[in-house]
Ligand SMILES: CC(=O)[C@@H](O)[C@H](O)COP(=O)(O)O
């Protein structure tokens with residue numbers, strides 16, 4: 001079964017535009033769960049331009065499905081993972097100034113740093129996932145550092161999909177099969193949407209989880225949140 005984890009960063013972006021509490025990210029997270037989402041993802045960034053660290057603390061008290069906290073493992077991220085102990089911590093190599101995530105880890109070059117972080121996080125009883133490009137060497141590197149799962153960075157798949165579906169998926173299938181052989185769990189995310197999700201699932205049926213935010217929230221403007229979550233769930237059945 002592939003789980004849908006809804007990334008609610010964009011809800012916080014909208015809330016922050018006016019400084020009040022509308023929309024309320026807590027209410028939206030609970031509604032996403034009520035509408036069928038099997039997880040809630042957040043990705044706090046140091047400038048708190050969307051999800052704030054305090055949101056993460058409040059969400060942790062109410063989220064009943066899998067709570068996934070993504071981010072660069074700086075001191076503040078590690079502190080929040082230790083306090084919250086979410087279902088999953090996804091380590092992403094974003095610099096503080098990036099607009100959004102734009103690459104996976106080099107799991108070989110950062111082997112020592114990642115091994116230490118992963119061991120610490122696993123010691124808190126939290127499942128670990130590392131964000132990687134669809135590159136077999138990086139997948140093997142993720143196994144070597146002790147990660148439980150990888151999350152494949154799907155922006156290149158999403159941007160190549162319109163022109164050449166088969167070409168866009170090829171590296172992802174190879175990386176996914178390598179992960180499966182190594183006993184790593186498999187997540188995917190970034191720029192997944194109603195056009196490209198089913199093809200990903202069909203080609204990689206053993207995906208454990210997809211985390212989707214930007215496109216799902218945009219679709220909800222037209223279809224409504226409940227209907228949109230159901231539409232995404234149908235793509236991964
Ligand atoms: C790792 C990843 O791909 C997501 O967490 C993404 O970075 C969230 O995007 P935004 O921060 O742009 O909402």
Ligand SMILES: NCC(=O)COP(=O)(O)O
Nearest residue numbers: 007189190191211213214
């Ligand atoms: N890990 C990917 C994620 O949480 C959402 O990415 P996007 O759908 O907002 O591009």
